[in-house]
Every structure is written in structure tokens, then in C-alpha cells.
Amino acid sequence: MVTAVKAVEETTKKEYRSSDYKSDVKPIWCPGCGDFAFLSTFYRTLAELQLQPEEVIVASGIGCSGRFPAFANVYGYHGVHGRPLPLATGMKLGNPNMTVFAIGGDGDAFSIGAGHIPHAASRNIDITYVVLDNEIYGLTKGQPSPTTPEGHKTKASPYGKLGRQANPIMMLLAYNASFVARGNSANPRQLMDLLIRAIKHPGFSFIQVYSPCVTFFDTYAMVKEKRRDIPPDHDVTDRNAAMALAADPNHLYMGLFYKDDVTQGFVGEMANLGNTVKQDGYTIADLVSRYRLE
Ligand SMILES: Cc1ncc(C[n+]2csc(CCOP(=O)(O)OP(=O)(O)O)c2C)c(N)n1
Ligand code: SF4
Ligand SMILES: [Mg+2]
Numbered sequence: 001m002v003t004a005v006k007a008v009e010e011t012t013k014k015e016y017r018s019s020d021y022k023s024d025v026k027p028i029w030c031p032g033c034g035d036f037a038f039l040s041t042f043y044r045t046l047a048e049l050q051l052q053p054e055e056v057i058v059a060s061g062i063g064c065s066g067r068f069p070a071f072a073n074v075y076g077y078h079g080v081h082g083r084p085l086p087l088a089t090g091m092k093l094g095n096p097n098m099t100v101f102a103i104g105g106d107g108d109a110f111s112i113g114a115g116h117i118p119h120a121a122s123r124n125i126d127i128t129y130v131v132l133d134n135e136i137y138g139l140t141k142g143q144p145s146p147t148t149p150e151g152h153k154t155k156a157s158p159y160g161k162l163g164r165q166a167n168p169i170m171m172l173l174a175y176n177a178s179f180v181a182r183g184n185s186a187n188p189r190q191l192m193d194l195l196i197r198a199i200k201h202p203g204f205s206f207i208q209v210y211s212p213c214v215t216f217f218d219t220y221a222m223v224k225e226k227r228r229d230i231p232p233d234h235d236v237t238d239r240n241a242a243m244a245l246a247a248d249p250n251h252l253y254m255g256l257f258y259k260d261d262v263t264q265g266f267v268g269e270m271a272n273l274g275n276t277v278k279q280d281g282y283t284i285a286d287l288v289s290r291y292r293l294e
Contacts, residue, residue, distance in 0.1 A: 003069045003076035005053040016050055018043040025070045034185035034211030034220075035064060035132055039071055041188045045195040046074070051099055059087035061104035061113060063139045065132040065211070068103045082113025085120045088127045096267045099199055100126070106133040110146040110166050121177040124203040126265035128195070131168065131206070134213035142216030152217070169246035169257055172206045173239055178260035179205035180242065182253065184223050185212065190254060197256065203265035210252070223252060230255035237261065 003023065021043040029035050046056060056074035060066040062081035069076025075098075079087045084102035092100045102120075104113065109131045120129065136154070137143040143156040146166035153160050172180045179201040183191040191209065198205035210227075212219040228251045235241055242257040264272075277284055 001070070001078040003072075003074075003078070005075060006073050016047050016052070018047045021046045021053060021073050023071050023073045027071050028067070029064055030213075030215045032214040033064065033138075034134065034209075034213070035068070037185035037188055038130070038132060038191065038209055038211055039068070041191045041195065042072065044188075045192050045199070048192065049196060049199065055097070056099045056101070057091050057095070058101045058103055059084040059091060060102070061108035063105035063108050063137070064134075064213070065103060065105040066108060066139070068132075082108050082111070082116070084108070085113065085116040085127075085129065088129070089120060089123070089125050092125055092127050092267060093270075096126075100128070102127055102129045104131060105138065105145075106131060106135060106147045106168075107137045107143075107145040110168060110171075114146075117171070118175045121172060121175040121204050121206070124178050124262065124265045124269075126203055126267050128198045128201075128205045128207070130195075131208050132211040133168065133208050134211055134217060135219055136213050136217040138213040138216055142213075148217070154216070167246060168206075168208045170243060173243055173246065173258055177206050177258075178203040178262050178265075179256075180258040181206070181256045182208045182210070184210035184227060184252075184254060186220070186223065187227075187254065190229075194256065197259075201259065201262075202268065203260065203262045226250065226252040227254050228252070230257065 053074045058069045058074060058076045060068050060078050061084045066078060069078050077087055084104045088100050088102035133147055135147045137145055142154045144154055144161040148161050149165045151160035169180060169182055179198055181194045183194050194207055198207055210223045230253045236256050236259045239258055245253045
């Protein structure tokens, strides 16, 4: 499903308010779902940055979280399960001036879509990837996902989940993502700060957002008990220190784990490559023609 921005006269105003980013579609999430808090933080972040709705696009996967684009007055594409990253990559390459988001759930990201993460991270494509992590498959009524804790009982795992719990922050650090952060729906102020920094980061930004599913696995109490702010003296350019924080079994650290000093992402590197090729006396067409079958 493709969603587009509302009428032009409404979006050419000089000053945008959060409500300008609300679509006419009312979210159908369960009352209390953590995704509501992320949605309102998203509206407020776009207003804070005064981004024009037509300059923003969201690619989503499938799941309760995947419904996200319908509720925002920006361009959107509700794609297939596990594919927000390839969609967002194409969107950014086709429209380098747009602010591009990929948004999905923990199942979408770390089960069916996991194979796309290393590529997006290593390309350092300039998008913001938000995973709304409720540690469960919400939409399909509560099967375990890779981030469900070991032993957790669901209707699909009545004797407890077999297998271990994935650690998305460690995973993204291992894939050399250039911006890795974690927030939670109960702390919208921190979430907005992380989103602003992620959007401004010239490269691939990943934010794991703890967003509890009140219906199939309510993690509000667990997050409240385990969450700690990342200590202010943490060096965000130290990947090993970031790994150590992420590996702590007793605490869920919230904030910015890691950020490279990159000045440009894939789009800028592509533009530079284009110039280099021209300086060598070749055109991109010359290079492509080498691969033409005779
Ligand atoms: C190719 C394919 N496989 C399986 C499904 C069924 N399915 C829909 S949503 C979903 C899991 C969603 O979980 P998550 O990504 O964590 O999102 P949430 O609903 O928790 O936000 C699954 C397995 C599907 N829609 N498409
Ligand atoms: S089933 Fe869970 S994740 Fe889905 S809308 Fe309801 S509370 Fe949110
Ligand atoms: Mg989920």
C-alpha cells in the first residue's frame, strides 16, 4: 500500500506543528500499545526539524508496527514482510534529498528480514532504521521472535521458547553500523533526541525502540526495571565499550551506544565515485558497457 501526503495547500505552510504530520487514518493498535508513543514522538520530531511532509518517506514491513505509514502524513510504502530496508535503500538512491525511514518490528527485522541488515549497515546507506521491539510477533497473535527471551511461554511455544534471545544492538555493532542507539516508548524525550541525531547522521542509523505489546507480551515492567541511561562518560566512538554496555545481562542501556565520525554515507560516496570516474576519462556508461554481452 502506498500512502501520500495530504493536500498541497495544507503542506506549504511555513511553520509545521506535530498535528500536521498526522494522517486521517486512526491507528487501530490496542489501547496501551507502545507503538502509539513512538508515533507521537515521530510527529513531534518532524515538527522540531520542520521537515516538509513531502520531503519524508517511510518504508515499512509487515506487523502491527508495519502499519505505521498509514498514520503519518508523509509519503509511505507498506511493503512485504522483512523488506523495509531494500525498499528504503531504493527510495534514498532514487530521491537522495528525501529523509527516508525504514520502520518494522522485531520479527520483521531479525527473523525474515535479518539478511538485509548487514548490507544496509555496511553500505552505510543514509536512512534511519527504527525497529519497534516488543519481543513478540504481535500481529499474528503472539509467536516468539528472535528477541523473545529463552523459555518464554506463548500459545506457539507452550513449554517455553527453545533457543536463545538475540541482542540487536550487538548485532548492529558487529555489522559495523555507523549509528547504533536504543530508546523506549516510556521515555519520549530521549527517543526524540535519538531520532533527531539519527536523522542528522550522514549514514545508516539504527534505533531499537522497546515498544511493548500489551496484548501478547507486556514488557513494560521488565523495561522499567532494567532500563538505565548510558553513562554520560561513555565514549560513543568506542565500539568495544558499546559492545560491553550492550552485553550487560542485567541492564537495558538506553541512549546512543555508537556513532562513527562519518561525514557522508553511501549517496555521497556514489556521487564522489561518479566524479572520480569522469576524471579518469571514463563515463559510467563506458564502465557499464564492459559487461555488455557481445
Ligand atoms: C512472507 C510472510 N511470512 C509470514 C507472514 C506472517 N506474519 C505477519 S506479521 C508477522 C510477524 C510480525 O512480528 P513483528 O515483526 O515483531 O511485528 P509486530 O506485529 O510485533 O509489530 C508474521 C510472521 C507474512 N505476512 N508474510
Ligand atoms: S497486538 Fe500488541 S503490538 Fe499489536 S497493536 Fe496490540 S498491543 Fe500493539
Ligand atoms: Mg514484534
